[in-house]
Amino acid sequence: MTKQKNEELKKVRKEKNEELKKVRKELKQIITDKDKMLKKVMKEKKEELEKVINDNDKMLEEERCEFEHTYELQEAHSELIRGFRDLSGEGSVIGVKRMGEVDEKPFLKVCEQRFNGENVGLQHAMLCSEWQKNINDSAWYPFKLVVTGEKIKEVVDDEDEKLKKMSEEWGEDVKNAVTTALEELNDFNPSGRYSVPALWNFEHGRKATLSEGIAHMTQQIKNLKRQRT
Structure with missing residues (x-):
């Protein structure tokens, strides 16, 4: 009986050992699979991180190049403005406009219609000075927002009381001259209310391109050389 029990016990132990081996083998396989998966995930994440870093470095380099290019263009634009102040004269197609x-001109025209003699020049100077001061006054804000399509744009408000009063007193042409100056300030110097120089195409009434400025400057220099020879 004891012998039989021992045999049964051995058999049970053997079965349990086999089960344990099987469990250990499965556990080892699970750990191996998880390790492989973890390594794969880590590799993918590393590649993603390297790609993000490379893309970021590339973007920073592009931004740096763009900044340098913009700075160079601004420097060239400023240099042309300085040059045109010396070279351009009345009737120039390309020149400097503040x-x-x-x-x-509209102020002078209305003063000539209303005043005589020395009063024309005096009233003209006073009127221009007054409205230039108003234009430069940051406390006066005759603008409104308008929506065009998906864009929001800031424009001069024709219903502004000061503009309406000025139009009634001095006429639409004078009001338009002030409106144009306000629009120019808003476009070319929105952070400040003072006039700034710009390279201007007087023939087409718009800002001149850098290539137009260079071409015209080159022609002006050639003309000067011919006059000296």
């Missing part, structure tokens, strides 16, 4: 500076 954006935000009121056009005095």
Whole structure:
């Protein structure tokens, strides 16, 4: 009986050992599979991180190049403005225009219609000075927002009381001159209310491109050389 029990016990132990081996084998396989999966995930994440770093480095380099290019263009634009101040004269197609500076011609015209003699020049100077001061005054904000399509744009508000009063008193042409100066300031110097120089195409009434400025400057220099020979 004891012998039989021992045999049964051995058999049970053997079965349990086999089960334990099987469990250990399965556990080892699970750990191996998880390790492989973890390594795969880590490799993928590393590749993703390297790609993000490379893309970021590339973007920073592009931004740096763009900044340098923009800076160089601004420097070239400023240099052309300085050059045109010395070379361009009356009637030049390309030249320097002070954006935000009121056009005095409509003021002179209305003063010539209303005043005589020395009063024309005096009233003209006073009127231009007064409205240039108003234009440069940051406390006066005659603008409104309008929606065009998906864009929001800031434009001069024709219903502004000061503009309406000025139009009634001095006429639409004078009001338009002030409106144009305000629009120029808003476009070319939105952070400040003072006039700034810009390279201007007087023939087409718009800002001149850098290539137009260079071409015109080159022609001006050639003309000067011919005059000296």
